[in-house]
Amino acid sequence: MNKARIDAEQQRYVIECGDGYSCFGFANARDHANQIAHKLGRSDLAFAEGDYATLAGYEKYCNAVQAWSQSPLTRTTYFDPGTDAMAARVLESCRTRERKVRLILGDTRTGEPWLEEHDVVGQIGRSTGSLKVPLLIEAGECGGTAILCACLLAIIDWGSGDFLYRHAAYREADLSIRPSDDAERPWDVLRRDEVVASFGDIGKAGAYLAFMRGGTIEPRLFQ
CATH class of the missing domain: 2.30.30 (SH3 type barrels.)
Known part of the structure; x- marks a missing residue:
């Protein structure tokens, strides 16, 4: 297990990785450990009261990943906790x-x-x-x-x-195209009243809008 320290302000573990560091959120550690514990039927791997935001919690997460790696499920695709x-x-x-x-x-x-x-x-x-x-x-x-x-x-x-x-909650992006005062990028794409992108060509603006509303438009047409 890599050495880790607690960053309480940012709600994450800071983990030594060779010459650098990586970060991992407290909630991620808990959710992954609990998901693995459930799928393996190993309640001992799940977070107990007091494990959250502690080094003991990070160790529990590492133990859960190790247990997964030694189970037949390690050959399957692993999805994030909360995936539909x-x-x-x-x-x-x-x-x-x-x-x-x-x-x-x-x-x-x-x-x-x-x-x-x-x-x-x-x-x-x-x-x-x-x-x-x-x-x-x-x-x-x-x-x-x-x-x-x-x-x-x-x-x-x-x-x-x-x-x-x-997804049951999905709603198509509410986008529109409007002329702008910028000579180099005279076309704005807005989400409601906020400008989210600007283009020098109305065709590119239209391609961007269609893509963002689910159209299978090659991004190279507007990027």
């Missing part, structure tokens, strides 16, 4: 079928998309290691970024544009 069961099934189906998808991420409480334009189009892969998490792999790449599975609002089939998964 249907979203997990769709991601796994897309991974095994090598299906190209468009992901929409956002706040699952409000259904509001984050308007992410990077790392949201590609195929679903899987990491190595003890916890094999889903990755979004872009065309031509051999690796990718971990997907924030618990923040998925929608998964869209790239070929057909059909929704494979839609």
Whole structure:
């Protein structure tokens, strides 16, 4: 187990990693440990009262990951705590079928998309290691970024544009296009009354708006 210290102000563990440091939130440590404890049927791995925000809690998290790595479940895909069961099934189906998808991420409480334009189009892969998490792999790449599975609002089939998964709270981004006073970027895209992007060409503004509302538009058309 790597040496860790507590950063109470930021609610996280600061962990020594070679010549540097990484950080891991108290809530993440608790939620992962509790999820692993539940899936393995090991109540001893779950957080007890008083473990939260302590070094004992971080040790419990590490013990849970170690137990997972020694179980048959380490060969399966591991999803973040709070991931919708249907979203997990769709991601796994897309991974095994090598299906190209468009992901929409956002706040699952409000259904509001984050308007992410990077790392949201590609195929679903899987990491190595003890916890094999889903990755979004872009065309031509051999690796990718971990997907924030618990923040998925929608998964869209790239070929057909059909929704494979839609969170119950998801609502399409409320966007509009308006002329601006900027000569270099005369077109603004607004979410309600807030400017979220500006473009020099109305075609790019329209492509951006369509993409952010779920359209399978190549991001290179507006980036």
